[in-house]
Amino acid sequence: MAQILAPSIQWQIKMTKNSSSARPITAKMWSSLLLNQKRKGAAKGSAKFRVFALQSESSTVNRLEDLLKLDTTPYTDKIIAEYIWIGGSGIDLRSKSRTISKPVEHPSELPKWNYDGSSTGQAPGEDSEVILYPQAIFKDPFRGGNNILVICDSYTPAGEPIPTNKRYRAAQIFSDPKVVQEVPWYGIEQEYTLLQTNVKWPLGWPIGAYPGPQGPYYCGVGADKSFGRDISDAHYKACLYSGINISGTNGEVMPGQWEYQVGPSVGIEAGDHIWCSRYILERITEQAGVVLTLDPKPIEGDWNGAGCHTNYSTKSMREEGGFEVIKKAILNLSLRHKEHISAYGEGNERRLTGKHETANINTFSWGVANRGCSIRVGRDTEKQGKGYLEDRRPASNMDPYVVTSLLAETTILWEPTLEAEALAAQKLSLKV
Template sequence: MTKYKLEYIWLDGYQPVPNLRGKTRIASEAPKSVEDCPEWGFDGSSTQQAEGHSSDCILKPVALYPDAGRPNGFIVMCEVMLPDGTPHPSNMRATIIDDENAWFGLEQEYFLFRDGRPLGWPKDGGFPSPQGPYYTGVGYQNVGDIARKIVDEHLDLCLAAGINHEGINAEVAKGQWEFQVFAKGSKKCADDIWVARYLLSRLCEKYCIDVEWHCKPFKGDWNGSGMHCNFSTEYLRTVGGKEYFLKLMDAFEKNKDEHIAAYGPDNHLRLTGLHETQSIDKFSWGVADRGASIRVPHSFVKNDYKGYLEDRRPNSQGDPYRICSRVLQTIAEVPTE
C-alpha cells in the first residue's frame, strides 16, 4: 500500500527572526486539499513557544504544496495555535491583513555559505575581487561550480510546488543569489516565500551548504541582502493618479519608523545609503532610483501614475507576513475618493 509523506512546517517562537521547523506525518491517502490534512501537535517547549509544564501546541494546516523533493510527498504549511484554539502569540500569519486584490512580488536575496564563508570567497579569510562582474554573472570565476546547480534545482522544486517564481539571478556580491515570487493576495505571497525558503534550506543540506539569510553578513563595501517588496492594489492599477500617489508617499514617509520596525532586524547595517537604498533614518522616492526608499518604475509614471511600486527597504530575513501587512496598513490610511 502506498504511503504519503506530509511535511508539516511552521515558524517557531525565536526572536527577532523565527526559524522554520518541520516534521513528517504519514498518511494512507494523498490529500486533495488542505482540508484533508488534520491538525497535529508538537512540543512547544523545544521551540520557545511553550513552557515545559504545559508544552502542547497545535499545528493548524493552512496551505498545501506538492513536494517534488520526496516521493509521494507534500508540504503542509501550518499556523501555530494554543490548545484552546486561539492563535499563538508567535503566529504572525493569523494577524496579517489580506486582500486578494492586493498583489505582491517579493525579491528574496540570500548568500550560499560553506564553512562560514560565502561560496567563492577565499578560505583564508580574505576577500574576493570587488563587486561588479557577479551580478547576473556567468562563468566559474563569477559563480563557481555548484551554486547554479543549487539555484536551478531549487527553482524546479518551487515550480513543482506551484510557487509562482518570476525569475532567479546571481546578485551583486559573490555568493549572493535572488529569487522572485509573485502572488495575488498578501497571505498567499508570504506563504509561498516561507515554503520557498524551506525548500532551499532543505535542498542545501545534501550539498553541505548553509543559506545565510542575514541582511548584512559582511560589513564594508559589500552589498547586503534585501527582500524588495513590489506591491499594487486594485486602485493603484486601475485609477492611480499623481495626486493619490503623492498622498501615498506622504503616508509612507509619516510611517517610516513603523515600516523599518516591520522590515526585519539589523537593517541599520544594510540601509547605510551607500549601496542598495536610502539610509535608514530617511525616506525618499524616485523614478528608477535604486538609491530611493521606494523606487517608481518609468512605466508607472508614463501610465498616469498607475501600476506597481517597489519598496526597497525590507530585508532578506524579514517576516513576509509582517512586511505585507505593514504596507497594506499604510495604504489603508490614504482615501481613494
C-alpha cells in the same frame, strides 16, 4: 561550484579477511551472493561482511538512494505530509512528517497536529504543547508522488494564536472587505547568501580573504564570477514543481549571493509562497552541504547587503489614474516609516546605510528609478500613469506575513490626519 546531490551512499561489499585482494562486486554479483546465502543458510564461522562507500566500474549497488526514490503510489493510497512551521526566533523553520491515509487537495482535509514548543522557544516546559493548523499545501519535490509540504501556523490548545504566529494577524488584514476589494498584488525579491560549511565564509571566496571588488558578479557567468548556480537552479525547478509562483532568479552583486522572485501573488498567498520557498531552499542547501543565511549584511565593508524588496500594487493603482493613488500610498508610508522599519527585519540597520543601493534607515525618500530611495517607482509606471511601487526597505530576513499585511494596512486601511498629510506632501513634493 557546489553540486546538488541527493544524500546517497554507494554501497559495496568486501571481505574483512584478505581485504587487500578483495574486488568491488557488481549488482549482479550482489544478487547472486544473496541467492547463494538463502540456499545455503547462515554458515557458522563464515567470514563477516562490512559495507564500504565505494563504487564499481560498471554499476553501483546504491540501496539507500533506491529507497529514497521509491514511488509508493502503485502500492498504497497513503501519503507523507511534511508539516512546516516557523520557530521561536521568527525566522527559523521547523518541520516533521506524518502519514495521511489518502491524497488531499485542501488544507481543511488535514488534521491539526502538535509539537513541543519548549524545544522551539515558543512555550514553557510545564505547558509545552503547541497546535499546528494546516494553512497551505504544496507538492513535495523531495519525496515526489502525492506527498505534500504543508505550511502551518501555531496556536495554544485553547485556540489562541501564539505570539510568533504572524500569519494570523496578516489573515485578518487581508480578509478586511476594503483590502479584498483592492486585490493587493505582491512581487517579492528574496536575496540570500551561500556560505561554506565549516568557515561560514561566502561560497567561492578564498578562505580568510576577499575576492575581487564587486562589479563582474551581478548576473555574471563563469567559474570566477558565479558561485552556487546549481543550488539556484535546483531551487528554481523545485519551486515550480511544488506550485510556488516563482517568477525568476539571478546572481546578485556580492559574489556567493543570489536572488529569486515570487509573484505576483495575491494577499496572504504571498507569505505562504515565500515561506515554503525558503523551506525548500534550506533543504536543498542541506543536501548540498552549504549553509544558507538570510542575514541582511553577512559581510561588513564595501559589499552589498541582502534585502527582500517588495513590489506592491492595488487594483486602484493598476487602473487609469493609478499614479495618484501610488503617490497617496507613498505619503502614508512616509508617515509610518518608523513602524515599518521596526517590522522589516532584524539587523536591517547594518544594511540600510545610504550606500550599496539603499536609503538611510532614518530617512524616508522616494524617487523614480532611484535604487537609493526607500520607495522606488519604475519608469513604466510613471510613463503609463499606473502600475506599482517597490518598497526597498525590507531585509532579507523579514517576515513576509508582516511586511505584506503592513503595506496593505498602511495604504488601504490607515488614514492620516489632514495636517499630517499636508506636511508630508509638502516635504516629499507630492501632489495628491
